[in-house]
Amino acid sequence: MLRFLVSRLALIVPTFFGITVVAFLFPRLLRGDPVLLLAGERGVTPERYEQLVHQFGFDRPLVIQYLDYVWGLLGGDFGTSIATKNPVLYDFFSLFPATLELSFFAIAFAIIIGIPAGIIAAVRRGSLFDQAAMGVALVGYSMPIFWWGLLLVVVFSGMLGWTPIDGRINVRYFFDSVTGFMTIDALISGQRGAFSDAVRHLILPTIVLGTIPLAVIARQTRSAMLEVLGEDYVRTARAKGLPPRRVIGIHALRNALIPVVTTIGLQTGLLMGGAILTEHVFSWPGIGKWLLDSISSRDYPVVQGSLIIIALIVMLVNLLVDVLYGLINPGIRHRG
């Protein structure tokens, strides 16, 4: 197990350096002189311009600039935001819990509904449920997040008034951030109604962000189950006289989980992209919205830094998936 982990971790190193090259080159490949952009609309004198170029190190060779950048990253220096003048890492981690909370609920929503739906569709292949569920999944998968979010807001917040329109909690409630997770902080605060209000704020964003992963997980679970249900060991389990829920829920599902877990890992990575749109629709104060704002205001250090951090998170999720493979099916660890 240890060897397995070390070999997978070793794979992360070159990937990490690949990402740093992309992040480093990105502002240098874009149109527009970053120094002039920094200077703002009033412009700078030629002397001041030279001074700034020197200050940012743009007058040095590209390779030196890159090494300097990576050295800073390794020391935890992800640059300083032009807009807030805060270290990128600081801004990131003050906003990240909001995104993490939303992503957690979204992926949990997708898993809790997607896996059972996929199982039932596979077991009752060709049934009305199967056809309906897969039809809905296809629609969900094809739904533009932006439009889907607005539609839900119009119907459930606007017309029916069941859910709040935006934000993470009603302004009535005020308490200090302890964990950064609104639901947990609301519980800790002990204020009456705060927790359920936080949950109510989560419902629509969770559905919007979770819809695509839900569709993908349901379809993947169905096809993986269909394949596994025809395997000899499932017939063995039936021949043992085991109840169907054990044959399907334990013997078949455990084997079908490998591709499903892969899908969940990939979807968790893609969640960041969905989060940007979802957070924008619901004014959710997470990194998605922050990143979008940074791009439009050309806050390059933020874009670069968050690109690297998000890439690291995605790599860690995939490492976790690799470890899960071995736990689900011990045969894979030995072959891997």
Add this chain to the structure above:
Amino acid sequence: MALLEVDNLTVTFKTAAGPFVALDGISYRVDHREVLAIVGESGSGKSVAMLAIMGLLPSSATVRADRVLFEGHDMLAMTPRQRRQIIGKDIAMIFQEPMASLNPCFTVGYQIEEVLRYHMGMGRRARRTRAIELLDEVHIADPASRSRSFPHQMSGGQCQRAMIAMAIACRPKLLIADEPTTALDVTIQKQILELLLQLQAEEGMGMIIITHDMGVVAETADRVVVQYKGRKMEEASVLNLFESPRSPYTRGLLAALPENATGDRLPVVGDFVAADGVAPA
């Protein structure tokens, strides 16, 4: 009363090309302590018949029979729940591909313990002890540590032994062995057959061995059913079958044994249903 009595069993599969008759009015009878061999080439419906009796065929199959009686109980009239109390306990089955028949995600011990848990209601500790005993009974060396092995850590022969341990866990009255040695090395084949016969004699089980191997038939069976394209060609005691086969198909099958080969070509079995005056399915 016979242990298992099957009368006029017919199995039809729905296919895209219309209904396909896999089994056309077959009858079997197995007594206590008797070994019945069912012989036939691939596609002759040997396994389908056993899966039909166990209720393990997919929903695309239609099973009809005048009766399928196990110890006098009608298997086809049972609810799935009633049937599940019999299969795995009183009727157990082992399969052709031992590696693929064990679940790769669970230890061998766990898979044996499951049967003990569901059919015998045994507690955790008792199950563990019993699973190790069973592995010992099928002559697996170091059964305690083997019970913690996963199927991929064992050889094909060991996996088949583990399957047998699982099958005999509840002291079944009838053991169905579907091509139990086909996927194994020749040396292992003999050991597994000997083990099956030893257990059958010790436990007094009825046993059905499905095979296409006349050598296996000769070594194991009391009685033989020869099956071809879903029909029964011949039924005889093993001595009579080898000495004076009645059906031309059986004669062809015996003539096709590799040891009867002449020159550099192996003998082949032709289409014998037509020769019998019955149209091929």
